[in-house]
Amino acid sequence: MNLTLKIWRQKNADASGKMQTYNVTDISPEMSFLEMLDVLNEDLLKKGEDPIAFDHDCREGICGMCSLFINGKPHGPSQTTTCQLHMRSFKDGDTVYIEPWRAKAFPVVKDLTVDRSSFDRIIQAGGYISVNTGNAPDANEMPIPKDVVDEAMSSATCIGCGACVAACKNASAMLFVSAKVSQLAMLPQGKPEKQKRVEAMVAQMDEEGFGACTNTGACSAECPKDISLTNIARMNREYFGAKASSENV
Amino acid sequence: MKLDSQVPEGPLAEKWDKHKFNMKLVNPANKRKYEVIVVGTGLAGAAAAASMAELGYNVKAFCFQDSPRRAHSIAAQGGINAAKNYQNDGDSIFRLFYDTVKGGDYRSREANVYRLAEVSVNIIDQAVAQGVPFARDYGGLLANRSFGGAQVSRTFYARGQTGQQLLLGAYSALSRQIAAGKVKMFPRTELLDIVKIDGKAQGIITRNLITGKIESHSAHAVMLCTGGYGNVFYLSTNAMGSNGSAAWRAHRKGALFANPCFTQIHPTCIPVHGEYQSKLTLMSESLRNDGRVWVPKTLEDAEALRKGEKKPSDIAEEDRDYYLERKYPSFGNLVPRDVASRNAKYVCDEGRGVGTGLAVFLDFRDAIERDGEDVISAKYGNLFDMYQQITDTNPYKEPMMIYPAVHYTMGGLWVDYNLMTTVPGLFALGEANFSDHGANRLGASALMQGLADGYFVAPYTIGNYLTNVPYEKPSTDHEEFKKAEAEVNERINKLLNINGNKTVDEFHRELGKIMWDYCGMSRTADGLKQAKKLVQELREEFWTNLKTIGTNDELNLTLEKAIRVADFMELGELMIDDAFNREESCGGHFREEYQTPEGEALRNDEDFSYVSAWEYTGENQPWNLHKEDLIFENVKLTQRSYK
Ligand SMILES: Cc1cc2nc3c(=O)[nH]c(=O)nc-3n(C[C@H](O)[C@H](O)[C@H](O)COP(=O)(O)OP(=O)(O)OC[C@H]3O[C@@H](n4cnc5c(N)ncnc54)[C@H](O)[C@@H]3O)c2cc1C
Ligand code: FES
Numbered sequence: 001m002n003l004t005l006k007i008w009r010q011k012n013a014d015a016s017g018k019m020q021t022y023n024v025t026d027i028s029p030e031m032s033f034l035e036m037l038d039v040l041n042e043d044l045l046k047k048g049e050d051p052i053a054f055d056h057d058c059r060e061g062i063c064g065m066c067s068l069f070i071n072g073k074p075h076g077p078s079q080t081t082t083c084q085l086h087m088r089s090f091k092d093g094d095t096v097y098i099e100p101w102r103a104k105a106f107p108v109v110k111d112l113t114v115d116r117s118s119f120d121r122i123i124q125a126g127g128y129i130s131v132n133t134g135n136a137p138d139a140n141e142m143p144i145p146k147d148v149v150d151e152a153m154s155s156a157t158c159i160g161c162g163a164c165v166a167a168c169k170n171a172s173a174m175l176f177v178s179a180k181v182s183q184l185a186m187l188p189q190g191k192p193e194k195q196k197r198v199e200a201m202v203a204q205m206d207e208e209g210f211g212a213c214t215n216t217g218a219c220s221a222e223c224p225k226d227i228s229l230t231n232i233a234r235m236n237r238e239y240f241g242a243k244a245s246s247e248n249v
Numbered sequence: 250m251k252l253d254s255q256v257p258e259g260p261l262a263e264k265w266d267k268h269k270f271n272m273k274l275v276n277p278a279n280k281r282k283y284e285v286i287v288v289g290t291g292l293a294g295a296a297a298a299a300s301m302a303e304l305g306y307n308v309k310a311f312c313f314q315d316s317p318r319r320a321h322s323i324a325a326q327g328g329i330n331a332a333k334n335y336q337n338d339g340d341s342i343f344r345l346f347y348d349t350v351k352g353g354d355y356r357s358r359e360a361n362v363y364r365l366a367e368v369s370v371n372i373i374d375q376a377v378a379q380g381v382p383f384a385r386d387y388g389g390l391l392a393n394r395s396f397g398g399a400q401v402s403r404t405f406y407a408r409g410q411t412g413q414q415l416l417l418g419a420y421s422a423l424s425r426q427i428a429a430g431k432v433k434m435f436p437r438t439e440l441l442d443i444v445k446i447d448g449k450a451q452g453i454i455t456r457n458l459i460t461g462k463i464e465s466h467s468a469h470a471v472m473l474c475t476g477g478y479g480n481v482f483y484l485s486t487n488a489m490g491s492n493g494s495a496a497w498r499a500h501r502k503g504a505l506f507a508n509p510c511f512t513q514i515h516p517t518c519i520p521v522h523g524e525y526q527s528k529l530t531l532m533s534e535s536l537r538n539d540g541r542v543w544v545p546k547t548l549e550d551a552e553a554l555r556k557g558e559k560k561p562s563d564i565a566e567e568d569r570d571y572y573l574e575r576k577y578p579s580f581g582n583l584v585p586r587d588v589a590s591r592n593a594k595y596v597c598d599e600g601r602g603v604g605t606g607l608a609v610f611l612d613f614r615d616a617i618e619r620d621g622e623d624v625i626s627a628k629y630g631n632l633f634d635m636y637q638q639i640t641d642t643n644p645y646k647e648p649m650m651i652y653p654a655v656h657y658t659m660g661g662l663w664v665d666y667n668l669m670t671t672v673p674g675l676f677a678l679g680e681a682n683f684s685d686h687g688a689n690r691l692g693a694s695a696l697m698q699g700l701a702d703g704y705f706v707a708p709y710t711i712g713n714y715l716t717n718v719p720y721e722k723p724s725t726d727h728e729e730f731k732k733a734e735a736e737v738n739e740r741i742n743k744l745l746n747i748n749g750n751k752t753v754d755e756f757h758r759e760l761g762k763i764m765w766d767y768c769g770m771s772r773t774a775d776g777l778k779q780a781k782k783l784v785q786e787l788r789e790e791f792w793t794n795l796k797t798i799g800t801n802d803e804l805n806l807t808l809e810k811a812i813r814v815a816d817f818m819e820l821g822e823l824m825i826d827d828a829f830n831r832e833e834s835c836g837g838h839f840r841e842e843y844q845t846p847e848g849e850a851l852r853n854d855e856d857f858s859y860v861s862a863w864e865y866t867g868e869n870q871p872w873n874l875h876k877e878d879l880i881f882e883n884v885k886l887t888q889r890s891y892k
Pocket of ligand 1: 288291292293311313319322326327411438439474475476656678681694695
């Protein structure tokens with residue numbers, strides 16, 4: 001099939017960018033979306049033009065490195081990561097718009113590549129359990145009910161891609177932050193630090209310039225890993241609980 | 250050069266304890282005077298960086314992805330082994346040790362493997378304490394599954410995302426140390442060289458992938474945790490950015506490279522579907538528990554299937570060849586990875602492959618008839634969905650098509666018992682070293698090894714090394730840094746100014762094809778000779794006909810790839826040499842000349858019970874082979890049989 005691509009080009013963080021049009025031909029429906037871009041990039045390179053920069057690594061939907069805002073949706077039309085999106089989701093003659101994640105806290109680095117280090121800093125603020133190597137008791141010393149661990153696992157599957165932020169009209173990071181807060185607050189190992197953790201992570205989230213949550217649910221609807229909105233409710237509970245008993249009130 | 254493995258004296262089970270006691274300790278107050286560089290933040294690197302920082306050392310950590318959380322370890326699915334014996338099914342440290350040595354076809358070092366089995370139990374404790382949500386039973390205790398090559402249930406798992414959860418655990422520990430100021434993290438930064446001063450590794454040269462800036466970092470020791478080199482084959486299950494460059498640069502600086510030809514080819518991957526294909530996807534091995542592998546008996550049927558004139562269901566039962574069940578009646582579809590892979594190749598070479606010709610069926614028809622679709626779906630639902638998403642065919646209705654793909658590299662930098670390479674002060678951890686898996690790695694053992702090295706081995710052994718190192722570290726103005734920076738700049742300039750016609754991907758694809766055809770699932774002396782010539786020619790063409798674009802001082806993906814592929818061009822040749830030298834078949838290395846009358850791998854313990862460790866002697870110069878003899882005092886060498 002043949003497609004028209006409208007792609008955001010931006011030389012670097014300081015440059016201004018614009019949409020540019022490209023045509024690709026003979027695209028097979030079995031190709032992944034990123035393989036389609038590979039083909040375009042080989043073409044551009046052969047013509048002596050700068051290939052389009054985009055992030056990717058595992059191409060299996062697990063590392064969270066790929067992004068892309070495709071036809072107005074993070075990771076495109078189906079609820080998967082861009083690397084797992086296949087060209088059979090498009091029709092011959094389609095025009096496809098490809099943009100980077102748009103959020104103040106995710107500045108563009110080049111073309112479709114953005115800087116998501118704000119997510120790392122939120123984890124650094126408290127997204128861990130303080131246990132040094134070698135400090136741990138036997139793994140079976142503390143049984144954890146199966147339903148609790150299953151629930152914690154569902155929160156823990158977040159891949160940190162940032163689609164939730166890109167989907168949100170306020171560019172809020174609530175789904176990302178709440179998934180980590182929930183996972184650790186549910187597990188007995190994470191309970192001792194849960195108050196301090198939620199306060200520190202939320203404070204960092206605000207400092208990074210993510211927007212407020214107005215409960216539209218777009219984040220969860222677009223999340224390639226199906227992270228549920230109940231995480232946000234749980235985090236709000238944790239947060240207000242923490243604030244109520246915190247000395248900082 | 251004499252290889253000294255530094256394996257401590259004494260009975261196997263006491264070696265590590267004794268060694269820990271005999272090693273010198275750095276006084277807690279003095280640890281902060283030392284700085285250590287950790288390259289890579291996968292399981293090995295993140296665990297090492299966090300643990301060293303907790304001990305008080307200053308750490309600089311590097312990775313090429315935009316965040317340390319995205320290292321390739323994240324993609325591991327199946328699980329992690331540990332000798333906990335929670336299932337009371339007769340597991341023990343000795344049994345895990347024994348299974349690993351046997352699974353590796355007796356080409357690994359006993360003492361290292363025993364230590365791995367010993368610390369495996371601590372890994373699970375550590376991960377659970379970090380909040381890793383391993384699967385549990387209704388009583389709230391940890392669940393286990395069994396995995397290939399073992400008769401006990403010792404694999405811990407977190408759904409199909411064990412690597413992700415373990416890496417996020419290590420990443421959280423790393424993040425805590427970054428916040429504490431003990432680790433300085435450099436994402437999107439690639440190592441381009443190692444700097445040696447007075448014969449010791451004392452720093453690295455890096456390139457900032459956003460700005461292109463070439464920088465020097467000095468330290469008291471350097472740890473490479475940079476993963477495997479499976480991408481030398483172009484197509485593999487590895488992540489797109491996985492590369493061999495860090496290990497290769499270390500090799501060129503004097504670190505011996507061990508067993509480079511030992512590569513693992515995984516039998517159940519989704520077949521290649523086109524020229525443009527960028528990577529291969531693994532389908533969990535567990536599918537072979539219920540799926541039956543077959544191809545048609547006749548060439549005519551195979552051709553009709555390939556042309557779409559017949560459907561799999563048109564092939565009558567008596568016209569199907571369930572070749573694994575036929576050849577290996579006792580193990581059937583559950584033979585080890587190398588045997589399953591090789592046999593798929595044979596039937597396709599005969600012309601009986603399906604799909605593109607390079608695929609075999611993995612059929613669930615009988616299992617669904619026997620157990621019902623709901624039972625099969627409960628077991629494999631997510632895998633079936635993934636398969637359908639990628640191939641657009643429904644495996645409940647039609648058999649899956651699979652083909653082997655490159656998955657893991659057992660070879661790597663030679664290290665002694667302390668995980669130190671032959672360059673003093675340069676350590677290698679995780680898939681980047683050669684140490685524990687011999688000629689074949691068992692499932693669920695790579696995660697175990699990466700974390701064992703990072704959490705529980707290197708933090709001790711590096712301390713012992715540092716006790717002899719002065720606090721003063723060299724300045725990055727030292728002439729060796731300047732020289733190395735100049736060399737890196739020269740290499741980059743050369744790559745950017747060839748002005749040829751062929752792209753990096755074209756070269757990489759060609760290299761991969763040579764490696765796959767001649768140094769893949771089965772190898773011959775003639776083929777390897779031919780391959781060596783082809784790789785040399787390709788490398789020459791690379792340096793005269795490569796097309797790149799842009800400059801060094803920007804985000805330049807073409808340049809990044811060119812730097813990595815240039816190193817693969819050299820590493821590929823060494824793999825071929827190693828495969829040529831090893832005149833036996835063992836584990837993942839199958840030389841057609843050396844097989845039993847039934848076509849099985851024939852080891853030669855008399856002449857090849859050694860680790861081949863290759864020394865770099867210069868550009869386009871032959872390598873020097875050093876041998877570390879393997880001595881087995883605790884296991885008896887036997888021929889593997891799966892008939
Ligand atoms: C699809 C798949 C499934 C698997 N499943 C399992 C399983 O179920 N069980 C199991 O035990 N094993 C499994 N494995 C194997 C296992 O995942 C790996 O062997 C292991 O995770 C490697 O860890 P590592 O820490 O050594 O390296 P990696 O996780 O590969 O990390 C390498 C790190 O080095 C960095 N790096 C590399 N080169 C450079 C450079 N030049 N400069 C700077 N940084 C660099 C990278 O950024 C990265 O941070 C699987 C592998 C694959 C491909
Ligand atoms: S490339 Fe890893 S999730 Fe898409």
